[in-house]
Amino acid sequence: MDALFLLLPISLLFVLGIGVAFWWAIFAGQFDDTRDAANAVLDDDDRTHTETP
Numbered sequence: 244m245d246a247l248f249l250l251l252p253i254s255l256l257f258v259l260g261i262g263v264a265f266w267w268a269i270f271a272g273q274f275d276d277t278r279d280a281a282n283a284v285l286d287d288d289d290r291t292h293t294e295t296p
Contacts, residue, residue, distance in 0.1 A: 268274065
């Protein structure tokens with residue numbers, strides 16, 4: 244039972260910290276332009292750029 248008094252506040256602090264980080268990420272614009280990042284992988288040129296003599 245003593246461990247519960249220690250682990251419950253620690254877990255609540257973790258949940259609060261994760262919530263604050265997620266709140267910051269939303270309002271800082273971290274999720275604004277997800278489509279361009281996904282398309283950048285598809286538009287990548289995988290050919291090697293070696294010069295032939």
